[in-house]
Amino acid sequence: xxxxxxxxxxxxxxxxxxxxxxxxxxxxxxxxxxxxxxxxxxxxxxxxxxxxxxxxxxxxxxxxxxxxxxxxxxxxxxxxxxxxxxxxxxxxxxxxxxxxxxxxxxxxxxxxx
Numbered sequence: 001x002x003x004x005x006x007x008x009x010x011x012x013x014x015x016x017x018x019x020x021x022x023x024x025x026x027x028x029x030x031x032x033x034x035x036x037x038x039x040x041x042x043x044x045x046x047x048x049x050x051x052x053x054x055x056x057x058x059x060x061x062x063x064x065x066x067x068x069x070x071x072x073x074x075x076x077x078x079x080x081x082x083x084x085x086x087x088x089x090x091x092x093x094x095x096x097x098x099x100x101x102x103x104x105x106x107x108x109x110x111x112x113x
Contacts, residue, residue, distance in 0.1 A: 006035055016046045023054035026061055033058055040097050041082065045089040048097045055101040060108070074102045 005018040019039060022032065036058065039051035055074075062070050077083050083094040 003031065003035055006039070012044050012046055016050050019047065019050035019054055023050070023057045037077075040094045041085050043088045045087045045092070048087055048092075048094065052097050052100050052104075056104045059101065059105045071102065071105070074098055078102070 003022070006015050006022070009015050009018070019036070022035065025032075033055075036051040036054040039047050039054070042048055042051070059067065059070055059074075078095045078098050080095075083098060086093050
């Protein structure tokens with residue numbers, strides 16, 4: 001139901017809240033994670049921010065090899081042409097949001113060490 005709401009609602013507030021709730025649920029399946037990746041390309045900055053938080057939560061829950069693959073995907077995405085798409089409010093490219101995910105995870109890892 002939450003995935004459907006994210007993909008079908010015209011309401012930014014409703015999609016934002018749905019994404020926030022999705023980020024709080026401990027699931028690792030690809031459809032779940034891909035929802036956050038797709039959201040990074042949304043025109044709205046709030047949706048992108050919610051997807052950043054969702055991806056940070058996903059990254060926190062991954063261990064060892066899964067986490068390494070996830071981090072590598074983040075780095076590759078920062079250089080991918082499709083993530084040059086800017087949001088409507090700040091003109092900020094999607095790869096800046098991806099950098100926020102990676103930075104949050106790196107800082108957190110260092111604080112835990």
